Amino acid sequence: MADDAIERGVKLLRDHGLKVTPQRLVILRYLEKYRNHPNADEIYNALKSRNPSLSKTTVYNTLETMHKQRLVDVLTISESERRYDLRRESHHHFMCQECGRILDIEIACPNCHRIINGEHRVDEVHGYFKGICSECLTKEDKL
Amino acid sequence: MADDAIERGVKLLRDHGLKVTPQRLVILRYLEKYRNHPNADEIYNALKSRNPSLSKTTVYNTLETMHKQRLVDVLTISESERRYDLRRESHHHFMCQECGRILDIEIACPNCHRIINGEHRVDEVHGYFKGICSECLTKEDKL
DNA sequence: GTGGCTGCAAATCATTTGCATATAC
DNA sequence: GTATATGCAAATGATTTGCAGCCAC
Numbered sequence A, B: 001m002a003d004d005a006i007e008r009g010v011k012l013l014r015d016h017g018l019k020v021t022p023q024r025l026v027i028l029r030y031l032e033k034y035r036n037h038p039n040a041d042e043i044y045n046a047l048k049s050r051n052p053s054l055s056k057t058t059v060y061n062t063l064e065t066m067h068k069q070r071l072v073d074v075l076t077i078s079e080s081e082r083r084y085d086l087r088r089e090s091h092h093h094f095m096c097q098e099c100g101r102i103l104d105i106e107i108a109c110p111n112c113h114r115i116i117n118g119e120h121r122v123d124e125v126h127g128y129f130k131g132i133c134s135e136c137l138t139k140e141d142k143l
Numbered sequence C: 001g002t003g004g005c006t007g008c009a010a011a012t013c014a015t016t017t018g019c020a021t022a023t024a025c
Numbered sequence D: 001g002t003a004t005a006t007g008c009a010a011a012t013g014a015t016t017t018g019c020a021g022c023c024a025c
Helices: A003-015 A022-034 A040-048 A056-068 A110-117 A134-140 B003-015 B022-034 B040-048 B056-068 B110-117 B134-140
Strands: A072-075 A083-086 A092-096 A102-105 A121-132 B072-075 B083-086 B092-096 B102-105 B121-132
Touching (some): A003 A022, A022 A083, A056 A072, A110 A121, B022 B040, B022 B056, B022 B083, B072 B121, B110 B121
Parallel strands (some): B092 B121
Antiparallel strands (some): A072 A083
16 A cells, blocks of 8 residues: 555544544555445455454444544445445535446535525435446347 | 225336235335335334234335335445435435434435436445434534 | 235344453553 | 554355245136
């Protein structure tokens, strides 16, 4: 892992009032590097060979802690499992029902946020789109 | 159950190519009457006293079948369970983290749908907002 | 008549919990 | 030194599956 990535991770954790542990750093680094909206199992499996003592409980604990500190978004676009995403400026997600990929959708939706915030206090906004992605469309002619 | 509600249910099922069964009718009727975004368990518990033979498996089967026929929307706004909603013209949902209620949000978001449809084929759009509802805000001063 | 629907019991599997040990600060 | 984090094994709980009998059409 590059030194600057470690430093960045340490700072990110400290800035959010979290203790710095190797497990937290490596999970944060995974999210930052791949940005692939993984579930807990994918994170665990990707990291366990280089971090043999890592437990799945810790993966869950860590992601939950980071979510509470608004460092990580929890996506429920999949009906069967949670997926995690390093938090960044509001964007949305598209899930392909064919290949299962979750793609970032860069759409700002200022209307929605503003209107509803007048009535309730809105802390999280999730835009989930589901269908067939352009790649699968060309492959399989499902247009 | 009112006669016209039954008739409406029968028509709805037939129009969607589904066989008409008492279980399907009563579940449909529940969704139509309460529109409270229930989970499978709530539906089952609400109906079992008047429909003693109803099984939870059938509740799940029925909701899944209706979802496939685009009669019912599956909401994953709650992280721990699916919630169901009779399908109607596109609207969105707000979940109060305090009282747990899921409220309908009547916002049209034409931008989003149009833009993304140029790239992928979009079959479902879900807008999930989370925070504290106005009622809980006044009660507890969490503004 | 038959293909699809129902309901029971058992299985699955993501996530959570209890608790003893280890570690960040 | 102490509060918190980690990791193991066991528990939980929503959803699914296998299968036998039933019913809508």
